[in-house]
Amino acid sequence: MIKKLNYIALIMVFLIPLFAVPTNVLANNNENKTLRELYNELLKVEEELKRVNNDKSLTKSKINQIEKNIVRLDNEVVAIGNAIVKTEKEIVKLNENIASKDKEIKELMKFFQLSTGENMYLEYAFGASSMTDFIYRLAVVEQLTKYNNQMIDDMNNMITQQEKKTKELAAQQKNAQVKRRELSSEQVKLGDRVYSLNENSMTLSEEIADAKKTIKNYEKLGCKPNDILSVCSRVNGDVSFARPTLQGLITCGWGCYGGHRAIDIGGIAGENIYATAAGLVVDITWGSTCGGNYVTIQHKVNGKSYASRYMHMASIRVGLHQNVTKDTVLGTVGGYAGGYDRCTTGPHLHFAIANGVYGQDFWSFGSYAINPVNLINFPPAGVWFSSRYRMY
Ligand SMILES: [Zn+2]
Structure with missing residues (x-):
């Protein structure tokens, strides 16, 4: 008895996933x-992004400050360089002055020696008009020599001072250059930081976009804030598709009129439309625009996600977030020209299937649409069928 129960349980374990277990979208x-x-979680990531962006703008303003300081230091280096050149010119000038004063002294000395030496009389004979004049001249020469010596001393002092000043300026210039080098490497470091913060911010932005998309999709699937996501997003699984109407014919197949990414099933005004497979109603749109009223259903068929869409409906009989089976009537076929639906020439069902999860992988069927005929057995276009499963 126990053995038999175990056997049944084992079979159930294998069969349940195939038929009955609802799967998460x-x-x-x-x-x-x-x-x-x-x-x-989304809030946390958004706060993190805010923090990263603040850090980024702070770092950027630091970089701006550093750039200003670098410009200031460069100007300082140039100004000091100019001051050094000026000081050096002054030293050259002073040296020239000293040389000329020196020359004057030497000439005076020559005169003095000449005057006090053995040529005294000669000088007296040629230069001075009298002895008094001669003595007076000697006194003046002595004074002048003293004066010039004083001048040379002063100028030498000035040169010493100017040389000291040049050394100080050179030291200042070196300091400015060292400081500038430090700022430059700081600037590079901060630049790297901005780069990595930028990367960080881009990653976080992507994360936020993904999280928003996921949240929107769960909301679309009918989830409320306190719902466990695996429960509220449950979609009935299925193992096969069926035609969405009991009868009809394909009046416009995949690609007809150029770019038709669905099939039109005609000849069935007012008839019931069924879900092509078990699933969850994820969208109901009421509208007088192209396509009129339509229902979108999310499916999981043999573990693969699909969405199906039924357009130009005259009535809709299911609700949003309702779980449906293949036998659930979604509504009735409409598409009457000149009625609520602007975009049709006669009653028919526009039936589309897309790969993936509606609201997560795509919102518009567009490039996700696949030819329903590849998944569901349909007779060729224009051939009448009168069953959801049999060929004709
Ligand atoms: Zn169509």
Whole structure:
């Protein structure tokens, strides 16, 4: 008895996943969380992004300050350089002055020696008009020599001072250059920091965009803040597709009229439309625009995600977030020209299927649409069928 029960249990384990077990639309690690937890996670990432962006703008303003300081230091180095050149010119000038004073002294000395030496009389004979004049001249020469010597001493002092000043300036210039080098390497470091903060901010922005998309999708699937996501996003699984109407014919196939990414099933005004496979109603649109009223259903068929869409409906009989089976009537075929639906020439069902998860992988079927005929057995265009499963 126990053995037999075990056997049955084992069969059940294998069969349940194939037929009955509802599967989660979003296969990721959010399953055991609530929608509120996703909101909180999103908030955290948004705060992190804010912090990174603040850090970035702070670092940028630091870099601006450093750039200003570098410009200031460069100007300082140039100004000091000019001052050094000026001081050096002054030293040259002073040296020239000293040389000329020296020359004067030497000439005076020559005169003095000449006058006090054996040529005294000669000098007296040629230069001075009298002895008094001669003595007076000697006194003046002595005074002048003294004066010139004083001048040379003064100028030598000035040269010493100017040389000292030049050394100080050179030291200042060196300091400015060292400081500038430090600022430059700081600037490079901060630049690297901005770069990595930028990368960080881009990653966080992507994370935020993804999180928002995921949240929007769970909301679309009917999840409320306190719902466990694996429960509220549950989609009935299925193992096959069926035609969405009991009868009809394909009046416009995949690619007809150029770029038709669906099939039109005609000849069935007012008839019931069924879900092509078990699933969850993820969108109901009421509208008088092209396509009129339509229903979108999310499916999981043999573990693969699809969405199906039924357009030009005259009535809709399901609700948003309702779980459906293949036998659920979604509504009735419309598409009457001149009615609520602007974009049709006669009653028909526009039936589209897309690969993936609606609201996560795509919102518009567009490039995700696949030819329904590749998944569901349909007779060729223009051939009438009168069953959802049999060929004709
Ligand atoms: Zn169509």
